[in-house]
Each structure stands twice: as C-alpha cells, then as structure tokens.
Amino acid sequence: MKASVLTGQHYISGDVACAEGALAAGCRFFAGYPITPATEIAEHVAKRLPEVGGTFIQMEDEIAAMAAVLGASWAGKKSMTATSGPGFSLMMENIGLGICTETPCVVVNVQRTGPSTGLPTMGAQGDMMQARWGAHGHYEIIALAPSSPQEMFYLTITAFNLSETYRLPVLIMSDEIVGHMSERVTIPPFKEISTSSRPRPKGRKDRFKLYKPGPNGVAPMPSVGEGFRIHVTGLTHDEKGYPVLTAETQEEMMARITGKIRKNLGDIIQTEGYRLDDAEVVLISYGVSARTSLAAVDLARKHGVKAGLLRLITIWPFPEDPIRRLAERVKGFMTVEINMGQIHLEVQRCVGRKTPAVLVGHPGGAIISPDHVYEALKEAF
Amino acid sequence: MTEKRSKAKERSGHPLDDLLREDRIPHIWCPGCGIGTAFSSCLKAIRSSGVEPKNVVMVSGIGCSGRAAGYVNLDSFHTTHGRAIPFATGLKLANPVLHVIVFSGDGDLFAIGGNHLIHAARRNVDMTVICVNNFNYGMTGGQVAATTPKSARTTTTPFGNPETPFSLPHIAYASGATYVARWTILHTREIAKSVEEALLKKGFSFIEVLSPCPVNYGRRNRESSLETLKIYQDKTIIKNGAHPSSVDIDPEKGIILGKFIDVDRPTCKEMYDKICRSE
Numbered sequence: 278m279k280a281s282v283l284t285g286q287h288y289i290s291g292d293v294a295c296a297e298g299a300l301a302a303g304c305r306f307f308a309g310y311p312i313t314p315a316t317e318i319a320e321h322v323a324k325r326l327p328e329v330g331g332t333f334i335q336m337e338d339e340i341a342a343m344a345a346v347l348g349a350s351w352a353g354k355k356s357m358t359a360t361s362g363p364g365f366s367l368m369m370e371n372i373g374l375g376i377c378t379e380t381p382c383v384v385v386n387v388q389r390t391g392p393s394t395g396l397p398t399m400g401a402q403g404d405m406m407q408a409r410w411g412a413h414g415h416y417e418i419i420a421l422a423p424s425s426p427q428e429m430f431y432l433t434i435t436a437f438n439l440s441e442t443y444r445l446p447v448l449i450m451s452d453e454i455v456g457h458m459s460e461r462v463t464i465p466p467f468k469e470i471s472t473s474s475r476p477r478p479k480g481r482k483d484r485f486k487l488y489k490p491g492p493n494g495v496a497p498m499p500s501v502g503e504g505f506r507i508h509v510t511g512l513t514h515d516e517k518g519y520p521v522l523t524a525e526t527q528e529e530m531m532a533r534i535t536g537k538i539r540k541n542l543g544d545i546i547q548t549e550g551y552r553l554d555d556a557e558v559v560l561i562s563y564g565v566s567a568r569t570s571l572a573a574v575d576l577a578r579k580h581g582v583k584a585g586l587l588r589l590i591t592i593w594p595f596p597e598d599p600i601r602r603l604a605e606r607v608k609g610f611m612t613v614e615i616n617m618g619q620i621h622l623e624v625q626r627c628v629g630r631k632t633p634a635v636l637v638g639h640p641g642g643a644i645i646s647p648d649h650v651y652e653a654l655k656e657a658f
Numbered sequence: 659m660t661e662k663r664s665k666a667k668e669r670s671g672h673p674l675d676d677l678l679r680e681d682r683i684p685h686i687w688c689p690g691c692g693i694g695t696a697f698s699s700c701l702k703a704i705r706s707s708g709v710e711p712k713n714v715v716m717v718s719g720i721g722c723s724g725r726a727a728g729y730v731n732l733d734s735f736h737t738t739h740g741r742a743i744p745f746a747t748g749l750k751l752a753n754p755v756l757h758v759i760v761f762s763g764d765g766d767l768f769a770i771g772g773n774h775l776i777h778a779a780r781r782n783v784d785m786t787v788i789c790v791n792n793f794n795y796g797m798t799g800g801q802v803a804a805t806t807p808k809s810a811r812t813t814t815t816p817f818g819n820p821e822t823p824f825s826l827p828h829i830a831y832a833s834g835a836t837y838v839a840r841w842t843i844l845h846t847r848e849i850a851k852s853v854e855e856a857l858l859k860k861g862f863s864f865i866e867v868l869s870p871c872p873v874n875y876g877r878r879n880r881e882s883s884l885e886t887l888k889i890y891q892d893k894t895i896i897k898n899g900a901h902p903s904s905v906d907i908d909p910e911k912g913i914i915l916g917k918f919i920d921v922d923r924p925t926c927k928e929m930y931d932k933i934c935r936s937e
C-alpha cells in the first residue's frame with residue numbers, strides 16, 4: 278500500500294489535485310466515464326486508488342457511474358465521480374436518488390461549453406443552474422467552486438466532509454481552465470488534514486429508524502451488511518425508510534432533506550473578500566472568473582476606482598447574507614461569470630432594486646479577461 | 659384464544675416470515691400475478707443457501723417486480739428505473755463480502771437498463787440477477803416491452819406488436835453471464851434451486867422467470883392467469899444445457915426452460931485484484 282496523502286510540493290493540474298484531494302479525504306471508490314475535460318481525474322484515480330486499497334471502475338455510461346457511486350456509498354465507502362456537462366446531464370437522475378435517499382458522495386463537474394456537445398475542450402460556467410435544479414423535484418444541494426489547482430485539492434476534501442456530515446451528494450463545480458491549468462499545489466501532512474465521516478447509528482438495531490434526524494437535522498447512517506436490515510427507496514418515505522405515498526409524508530421528508538441544509542448555512546457557506554473594506558463597486562465571481570476578476574480589481578484600483586471582489590466559494594446554498602450586507606453600503610455590483618447570466622440572477626435577487634447590478638458574461642470558450650472586466654466596470658459605474 | 663393456542667399459532671408462522679417485512683404487507687401485486695411466487699422462491703433460496711442474511715442485499719429498479727426490495731426483510735434498495743445493476747455493482751465492488759441479488763422486471767432490466775445488464779455480465783460482476791418477465795410494462799398499465807411477443811396487443815401496440823422480442827437468456831449468455839437459467843412461476847422448486855446455485859456461485863448469474871400479468875397483458879391477449887399457467891404446464895420443455903441461442907419462447911413449438919449455462923470465469927473483482935493490485 279502506498280500513502281494516500283502525498284505530502285509535499287507538487288506541480289500538478291487542477292484535475293490531478295482534485296483526485297489527490299479525494300484520496301486525502303478518504304475516498305476509496307470512484308466510478309466514472311471518460312469525458313473531456315474531466316478525464317484526467319479518472320485516469321489519476323485509476324492508478325492511485327488500487328495503491329491505497331480502493332477501487333476504480335469505468336462504467337458503461339455516466340448514469341451507471343452515478344448509480345455505482347451511490348451503491349458504494351451505502352456499502353460504507355466514501356465515493357465519487359467526475360464528469361463534464363453531457364455526463365452531468367446523465368447523472369442528474371441518480372443525483373436525485375442520492376438527494377432523496379440522503380447518500381453521501383461527491384460529484385465533480387469540470388465544466389465545458391454547452392449546450393449539448395458544445396465546445397468540449399473549452400471552459401465555461403454554464404452548468405451552475407443545472408447544479409442547483411438539474412434533478413427533478415425541489416431540494417437543497419451543496420455546490421463548491423474552486424479557483425485554482427490548490428483549491429481543487431482542498432475543496433475536494435471540504436466536499437467530502439460536507440457530504441458525510443449532511444448526507445447528500447456534494448457538487449464541485451470546476452471548469453476546464455482550472456481543471457487543466459497546472460500550478461504549485463501544497464499537500465499538507467496527513468495529520469493536518471481534517472476529515473469527517475457520516476454520523477453512525479447507536480442503540481438497538483431492531484428499533485433503528487433510517488431517517489430519524491440527529492441534533493443537526495441529519496440522520497445516522499448504517500452500512501449494508503451491518504445487520505440493520507434497512508430499506509432505501511427513491512419513493513417518498515417515512516423515517517423508517519418505508520414508502521408512504523401521501524402529501525403529509527412528502528412534507529415531512531422534504532422538511533428533513535431541505536431543513537438539514539437551511540439550518541446549517543453558517544457551517545456550509547464560505548466566501549472570500551478582496552479589498553472590500555472601502556469598496557464602492559463589488560465584483561461577484563467564482564471559479565476561474567474570480568481569478569480574472571481579482572486582477573480586474575487591482576487594475577481598477579490603479580485607476581482610482583474603489584473596486585472589491587466577493588469570491589463565492591460555496592455557490593449552493595447561495596451566500597445571500599454577505600451580498601445583502603454589501604448591498605446596504607456599496608454603489609453597485611457586477612457579476613462575472615462564463616455564461617449569459619445564471620448566478621447573476623441570484624445576485625439580482627439578493628441585491629434588490631436599491632443598488633444596480635450588471636453582468637459581465639459571455640457564452641463560453643474563453644476566460645473573461647481582466648481588461649474586459651475593467652472596461653465593463655468603467656462603462657457601468 | 660388461550661395462551662397455549664396463541665403460542666402454537668406463533669410457532670406455526672411461515673418459515674420465511676423472518677425474511678419478509680410483514681409491516682409492509684399487503685403487497686401491491688394483483689391477483690393472478692406471478693411476481694410473488696418468484697419472490698417467495700427467491701426467499702426460499704436465500705434461506706436454503708445458508709448465507710448469513712445480514713450479508714444478503716436485494717436491489718430492485720422500478721416496476722411491479724421492482725417492488726420486491728420493499729418487501730424483503732434484508733438490506734434492500736429500490737433504486738431508479740433500469741439502474742439496479744450499476745447500483746448493485748457499486749455495492750458489490752465496495753464490499754465484496756455481500757451477496758447481491760438484483761430482483762426486477764423485463765422492462766427495467768432489458769429496455770431502460772439493458773446497457774447495464776450486458777456490461778455487468780461482460781465484467782462478470784458477482785451478482786444474481788432475477789428477471790421476472792411478464793412480457794409487458796405492468797406498473798404503468800400494460801405497454802409494449804422489449805419482451806412482448808410479435809403481434810401481441812398492449813396499450814401502445816393497439817394493432818398488435820410489430821417488433822421482435824429479445825431472448826433474455828441469449829443476451830445474458832452472449833454478454834458473458836456464467837450462469838443462465840429460465841423457469842416459469844409454475845417451477846417454484848427449480849427457481850429456488852437456481853437462485854440458490856446462483857447465490858453460491860461466483861460470477862454473474864441470470865435467471866429469467868416467466869410470469870403471467872393477467873390484469874394488463876393477459877386481458878388484452880385473451881389469456882387468463884390460469885390459461886397462462888396451462889401454457890406453462892403443457893407447452894414448456896425442460897432442456898438443461900440447451901444452447902441459449904436456441905431457447906425461444908414459442909407457444910406453438912414450445913417454451914424451452916432449464917439451466918442453460920453454468921461455467922466458471924474469473925469475476926470482475928478477482929481480475930481487478932490480480933491485475934490492478936499486483937504491485
């Protein structure tokens with residue numbers, strides 16, 4: 278067996294950093310299907326997982342990959358998959374099953390340009406609303422957006438920790454640029470990496486209720502083969518896990534699967550401010566676009582414009598409070614994202630009508646350069 | 659009732675009660691349906707196999723047969739339509755100690771889930787797939803399936819089925835299954851024996867169980883449940899070892915039943931451990 282945490286300095290791509298982050302978080306099962314620009318994650322874990330006692334399997338499609346990830350999670354393994362737009366669409370069905378059955382796992386979407394086959398080798402941030410609402414029905418989800426290979430490493434660990442703590446699929450919404458860029462990534466010593474595991478059941482097995490929530494709203498989770506004789510279904514189910522097809526049970530189940538996220542927003546949501554203290558104009562961005570926005574802030578400051586950046590690390594649940602607080606004191610907002618306005622809709626919702634909020638977006642295939650952001654900033658404010 | 663008599667009644671409970679979620683009964687299956695018979699043969703096999711129940715897990719997809727996982731008192735999963743096999747693949751590869759049974763229907767396993775079935779058989783994932791074939795989509799009211807005989811009437815083939823059905827054992831065999839059998843719900847002992855053999859066998863095992871669907875299929879094809887059973891009695895020919903390419907379901911020439919394939923081949927996990935963990 279080789280080390281699961283490769284402590285040291287590495288010059289690696291975002292995709293590889295994500296794979297190493299998964300191993301460091303304790304991931305021991307990966308089911309995937311090749312797709313540009315996420316393939317390198319699968320390729321890396323195909324080599325690394327057997328070295329650390331884990332299992333890799335390339336399935337027949339993304340539907341199967343997602344199903345296998347859920348199965349492996351119920352067998353007690355921290356599990357994940359990685360894909361891009363077309364595969365993400367296929368995974369939606371079983372992401373929904375994972376949400377409904379409260380199954381911890383991590384799904385990485387290294388976004389490329391869509392719709393459809395789009396620009397397979399070129400980055401975009403066009404799946405952000407699909408991440409929120411892509412599976413049918415109403416639910417809460419957690420999605421994170423890394424801006425660098427280093428963050429691909431750390432946020433993959435965070436994603437596993439959140440998925441285990443809150444028992445749901447957690448999405449890493451990366452993009453082709455961050456996935457394919459290589460930078461220095463520091464992997465800390467094993468003992469400095471904090472990992473979480475799903476809450477475990479205590480007490481008598483025959484009285485165990487599969488979905489009876491603990492203090493934070495999350496139910497303890499047994500594994501298959503432990504003698505709990507659990508029943509897990511994608512039908513609307515009661516606390517025992519049995520299907521009960523009534524509006525009342527639907528309401529109880531929905532209160533649990535949405536409540537466990539809504540009640541823990543403070544623990545889940547992460548944002549990062551840059552030169553916000555005296556900012557009059559705030560850029561809101563995430564992923565690779567937050568990097569170009571950061572350079573745009575410096576450029577604007579050089580020209581005497583008091584700009585700042587709010588970088589969204591957590592995309593879903595949406596960081597409403599930091600934006601609402603800023604809206605009380607700044608002159609305007611600008612959302613920077615590689616789509617035609619998705620997260621911008623959320624920004625507008627939080628800002629309200631008091632403060633202007635404009636979008637700098639384009640439909641994909643390239644980054645949004647700092648110059649472009651600065652020019653748009655000048656024009657708008 | 660005296661205390662003595664009630665205890666006697668307790669003792670005389672059904673020997674498979676422990677494997678049944680009695681609090682989930684009554685089940686949803688219609689009078690005359692064969693799924694329950696296939697299900698109880700499967701439970702008998704779990705019992706007779708001697709495998710520790712805590713290590714047996716049942717996975718179903720969607721449909722009438724897909725409800726089986728909801729009635730078995732084991733770790734059990736009712737997954738999405740067609741996806742029972744890849745879900746079960748994840749379970750098995752992540753915990754190889756488990757004995758994984760996929761219990762589902764023909765629409766679930768061979769139409770929407772057909773791709774998963776052939777690949778699990780190709781990989782030789784160690785699991786037992788029991789497919790109740792009732793020749794149509796029963797849960798949704800009787801639509802044409804990949805198994806519906808030519809010319810048969812369903813709600814979506816009101817003029818008769820213009821398509822040709824799959825031969826399920828042939829597909830399973832051609833895809834690499836190491837155990838292939840076909841029975842009808844009249845052959846309860848044979849089903850139980852096959853399921854037991856499959857459970858104890860390492861590799862991808864496939865058992866097709868022909869079943870009447872009197873409410874949706876039979877009604878539209880002038881075939882009561884008893885008439886279907888009569889066909890199963892009179893027209894079936896047991897040919898153990900028959901080549902799966904020759905096992906048609908033809909009421910005129912006969913319906914071929916039996917254990918067709920029972921061979922050994924390294925499983926998915928055995929090959930992974932040998933090739934990928936060799937260093």
